[in-house]
Amino acid sequence: MKSTIDRREFLTRAGLTLAIAATPSSLKVFALGEADTAVEVFSPGPWLQITPDNQVTILLCKSEMGQGVHTAIPMIVADELEADWNQVKTEMAPVTEEYQDPVMKSHSTYGSTTIRHLYEPLRKLGATGREILIEAAAKKWNVAAGECEAIQGKIHHKSSSRTFSYGELVEEASSLPIPENPRLKNKSEFKLMGTPVPRRDIPAKVSGQAKFGIDTFVEGMLYGVLARPPAYGAKVSTYDEQAAKKVEGVRQVVKIGRGIGILADTLDAAWKGREALNAKWDGETQPRMSTASVDKLLAESLDKEGASARSDADVQGALTAGDKRVGAEYFLPYLSHTVMEPMDCTAHVQADRCDVWAPTQTQSGVQEVATRITGLKPEQIQVHTTYLGCGFGRRGGTFVVQEAVELSKAAGKPVKVIWTREEDMKYGAYRPGYGHRIEASLDKAGQVTAWSHKVAASSVMAGLRGLGRGGPPTDPFAVGALSRRFQYEIPAMSVEYVRVDTPIPVRTWRSPSGSHSGFAVESFMDELAHAAGQDPVKFRLKHLEHSPRAHRVVELAAEKAGWGKPLAGGRARGIANFLSDDTYVAEVAEVSVNRQTGAIQVHRVVCAVDCGPVVNPDTVDAQMAGALTMGLSAALKEKLQFANGGVESNNFLDYPILRMSEAPDVEVYLVESDDQIGGAGEPSLAPIAPAVANAVFAATGVRIRTLPMTPARVLEALAG
Amino acid sequence: MAESITLKINGQSHTVQAEGDVPLLWVIREYLQLTGTKFGCGIAQCGACTVHVDGQPMRSCQLQVSRAVGREITTIEGIREDHPVKQAWIDIQVPQCGYCQSGQIMSAVALVEKNSNPSEQEIIQAMEGNLCRCGTYTRIKQAIYQAAEKVRNS
Numbered sequence: 051m052k053s054t055i056d057r058r059e060f061l062t063r064a065g066l067t068l069a070i071a072a073t074p075s076s077l078k079v080f081a082l083g084e085a086d087t088a089v090e091v092f093s094p095g096p097w098l099q100i101t102p103d104n105q106v107t108i109l110l111c112k113s114e115m116g117q118g119v120h121t122a123i124p125m126i127v128a129d130e131l132e133a134d135w136n137q138v139k140t141e142m143a144p145v146t147e148e149y150q151d152p153v154m155k156s157h158s159t160y161g162s163t164t165i166r167h168l169y170e171p172l173r174k175l176g177a178t179g180r181e182i183l184i185e186a187a188a189k190k191w192n193v194a195a196g197e198c199e200a201i202q203g204k205i206h207h208k209s210s211s212r213t214f215s216y217g218e219l220v221e222e223a224s225s226l227p228i229p230e231n232p233r234l235k236n237k238s239e240f241k242l243m244g245t246p247v248p249r250r251d252i253p254a255k256v257s258g259q260a261k262f263g264i265d266t267f268v269e270g271m272l273y274g275v276l277a278r279p280p281a282y283g284a285k286v287s288t289y290d291e292q293a294a295k296k297v298e299g300v301r302q303v304v305k306i307g308r309g310i311g312i313l314a315d316t317l318d319a320a321w322k323g324r325e326a327l328n329a330k331w332d333g334e335t336q337p338r339m340s341t342a343s344v345d346k347l348l349a350e351s352l353d354k355e356g357a358s359a360r361s362d363a364d365v366q367g368a369l370t371a372g373d374k375r376v377g378a379e380y381f382l383p384y385l386s387h388t389v390m391e392p393m394d395c396t397a398h399v400q401a402d403r404c405d406v407w408a409p410t411q412t413q414s415g416v417q418e419v420a421t422r423i424t425g426l427k428p429e430q431i432q433v434h435t436t437y438l439g440c441g442f443g444r445r446g447g448t449f450v451v452q453e454a455v456e457l458s459k460a461a462g463k464p465v466k467v468i469w470t471r472e473e474d475m476k477y478g479a480y481r482p483g484y485g486h487r488i489e490a491s492l493d494k495a496g497q498v499t500a501w502s503h504k505v506a507a508s509s510v511m512a513g514l515r516g517l518g519r520g521g522p523p524t525d526p527f528a529v530g531a532l533s534r535r536f537q538y539e540i541p542a543m544s545v546e547y548v549r550v551d552t553p554i555p556v557r558t559w560r561s562p563s564g565s566h567s568g569f570a571v572e573s574f575m576d577e578l579a580h581a582a583g584q585d586p587v588k589f590r591l592k593h594l595e596h597s598p599r600a601h602r603v604v605e606l607a608a609e610k611a612g613w614g615k616p617l618a619g620g621r622a623r624g625i626a627n628f629l630s631d632d633t634y635v636a637e638v639a640e641v642s643v644n645r646q647t648g649a650i651q652v653h654r655v656v657c658a659v660d661c662g663p664v665v666n667p668d669t670v671d672a673q674m675a676g677a678l679t680m681g682l683s684a685a686l687k688e689k690l691q692f693a694n695g696g697v698e699s700n701n702f703l704d705y706p707i708l709r710m711s712e713a714p715d716v717e718v719y720l721v722e723s724d725d726q727i728g729g730a731g732e733p734s735l736a737p738i739a740p741a742v743a744n745a746v747f748a749a750t751g752v753r754i755r756t757l758p759m760t761p762a763r764v765l766e767a768l769a770g
Numbered sequence: 771m772a773e774s775i776t777l778k779i780n781g782q783s784h785t786v787q788a789e790g791d792v793p794l795l796w797v798i799r800e801y802l803q804l805t806g807t808k809f810g811c812g813i814a815q816c817g818a819c820t821v822h823v824d825g826q827p828m829r830s831c832q833l834q835v836s837r838a839v840g841r842e843i844t845t846i847e848g849i850r851e852d853h854p855v856k857q858a859w860i861d862i863q864v865p866q867c868g869y870c871q872s873g874q875i876m877s878a879v880a881l882v883e884k885n886s887n888p889s890e891q892e893i894i895q896a897m898e899g900n901l902c903r904c905g906t907y908t909r910i911k912q913a914i915y916q917a918a919e920k921v922r923n924s
Contacts, residue, residue: 116866116868251868252865261805316800390818390903675909683903701812702901710898711894
């Protein structure tokens with residue numbers, strides 16, 4: 051795959067950039083603490099600082115939202131640096147170019163990219179530090195560097211048993227040139243990487259001391275809430291400012307871009323003020339937009355001609371010439387992220403600075419928004435990143451940041467904005483609904499000879515970039531997994547994209563490509579296997595001849611799940627396999643279907659993963675179990691409802707998500723692999739919906755092609 | 771009108787000026803800044819705000835503060851750090867984002883203190899009201915088994 055090679059080259063360049071940036075001239079003396087107490091800092095690259103107090107500090111451009119990167123990043127550096135784990139701490143980096151992710155060129159956390167982008171640069175960074183510290187010790191002892199060794203935060207002189215701590219070498223190390231090609235450790239030398247190191251954020255999350263965005267308090271702050279339009283495009287017609295101001299504790303009413311802001315001493319006063327405001331709205335863009343109209347638009351869009359994302363020679367000819375032709379349509383609904391911590395942000399705009407406390411996936415985005423609203427310079431914006439109560443792509447958006455900064459600017463005081471769950475449900479940007487239409491042909495041996503695929507959906511790329519109805523003709527989030535990254539070996543394939551335009555904002559939702567393509571492709575592969583009269587595992591393997599990694603995870607999942615062995619209690623198995631974020635995942639779901647109620651129970655999921663080198667296996671295990679559980683929630687339960695031109699869903703009562711009784715036992719198996727490194731936060735999400743749908747087919751003979759697989763839909767399908 | 775309200779939380783007395791109909795959740799979190807108790811839904815559907823009131827797990831978003839006066843309120847900060855449930859949560863590495871976990875822990879503590887040998891069905895029954903969007907349910911079950919065993923053997 052060409053794209054893979056490109057990315058590798060890019061990473062190598064990123065590594066070199068780091069090394070270049072780490073010339074002696076960039077070694078700075080930082081002022082820490084009091085302005086007049088300058089402390090010598092040894093910094094072989096911008097993200098790593100060692101101080102004479104023997105403290106190793108790693109500066110992070112990545113947010114912690116449960117994916118464990120505030121542990122994994124220091125693990126990589128500490129291992130190569132040969133530091134003592136306890137002497138290593140982390141801090142969020144200032145939002146400047148120097149500290150940004152070298153591949154995405156920003157301070158952002160998305161796309162299961164943290165380890166993929168930073169693994170090699172961080173290893174080089176740690177190894178560079180280790181080699182200079184050895185050099186520094188050798189110089190001080192006047193011995194050859196080869197006689198010295200770094201072990202757990204100390205440089206040892208092998209023959210004399212003399213040692214220096216890293217802190218003792220800071221001054222000497224700072225004067226030495228940076229080696230261009232430090233030796234990276236062999237895998238056998240790793241002490242931290244590949245071991246289940248306990249996550250550093252967990253004790254605070256268990257004690258209740260961890261600070262999320264909502265836990266921010268700033269001296270003198272007001273609470274801000276907004277009265278918001280109930281439908282897309284609606285503008286305020288009337289509101290009673292005086293009534294709102296009469297509510298005890300309400301300080302100010304101010305109209306801002308996204309609604310009417312009410313500022314108050316307490317949150318409850320702000321809410322009462324909002325009620326008293328009694329804002330009326332009109333002029334909605336599509337007053338009759340509803341769930342039914344949105345569904346209908348999607349289905350109709352599949353009849354339109356789309357923009358081509360892949361077009362091999364004569365697909366139509368090959369389809370016609372096949373022995374057997376199979377076709378199917380699949381539909382997936384709009385989804386809310388429903389992060390557990392509803393949107394919040396605290397901002398304090400002052401004449402010469404603006405502080406923003408945010409549980410954000412994009413510090414760069416926060417800085418940009420605050421710069422735009424305040425007119426201050428980027429370096430005057432201080433972004434304080436808290437822990438994030440879930441992310442899933444939702445917190446890459448900055449609506450709430452915009453509100454907090456605008457309200458603080460208007461109030462001249464710090465303002466904390468907290469959305470209710472209802473606001474979070476109704477004013478998000480969503481995973482769009484998707485329609486897939488696929489046709490394929492099989493030859494006599496049951497091999498797929500042609501595959502024609504059309505996808506209809508709103509453009510996530512246009513949503514992310516705020517392009518309105520503009521933007522590129524195809525959308526990588528809609529068709530990327532079907533074109534460039536399609537796993538199966540099909541001789542003739544065409545992929546089309548029909549763009550659907552609605553007023554509903556869309557953006558990335560965990561596994562933005564896989565969450566829908568996985569369901570369509572892997573359900574259809576199952577249908578093809580049955581049409582060919584073949585076992586779904588063997589059928590997949592036959593179309594993955596040149597992909598040993600995919601082969602291995604499919605075989606491993608099948609083996610661990612006991613594929614082909616009889617199951618008791620009306621249970622049946624389904625398999626699905628998907629490649630996303632450079633990680634190969636196959637899952638086997640074991641389900642039963644209650645024919646009276648239509649309820650699907652997923653008892654067990656076996657998940658086999660090849661993500662290349664693993665930094666923290668326990669975190670990878672947790673992420674795989676977590677993403678597939680979220681995917682199962684969507685597969686069984688979630689569908690955002692619309693009415694009267696806006697979002698109708700309110701809260702967990704009418705947008706239910708998976709509860710414990712519905713969660714399966716999950717077993718994760720990691721393939722030992724030195725192949726290209728992949729992401730861990732998302733790739734297990736894509737295979738779960740099709741694995742369950744395929745298992746439902748195996749259990750009942752009924753094929754469900756529309757999500758979610760609610761009891762009502764299952765009953766309807768069973769009734770034929 | 772705001773009134774002077776005295777609450778007993780984690781064995782300590784706290785007095786706040788608040789209207790009596792404000793949910794206990796917001797008084798604990800925003801007035802007293804005991805922020806371990808989290809807001810998730812406001813309608814008792816997610817369990818993030820679970821606290822103990824007179825030893826019983828309750829959704830603090832549903833209890834008006836005036837009705838909490840004179841009762842023993844325990845929040846996540848009031849559960850000792852070496853409690854078998856907190857220890858198991860760390861051993862099993864349960865939390866991911868962690869936002870729902872205070873509520874999960876409060877429900878789990880209430881369960882194992884009442885029943886130190888819960889069946890899977892009893893665990894599900896006790897925990898069904900606590901949502902986790904990160905998908906930590908498998909580990910929560912494991913941690914409860916471990917904590918319950920420790921409680922049994924102590």
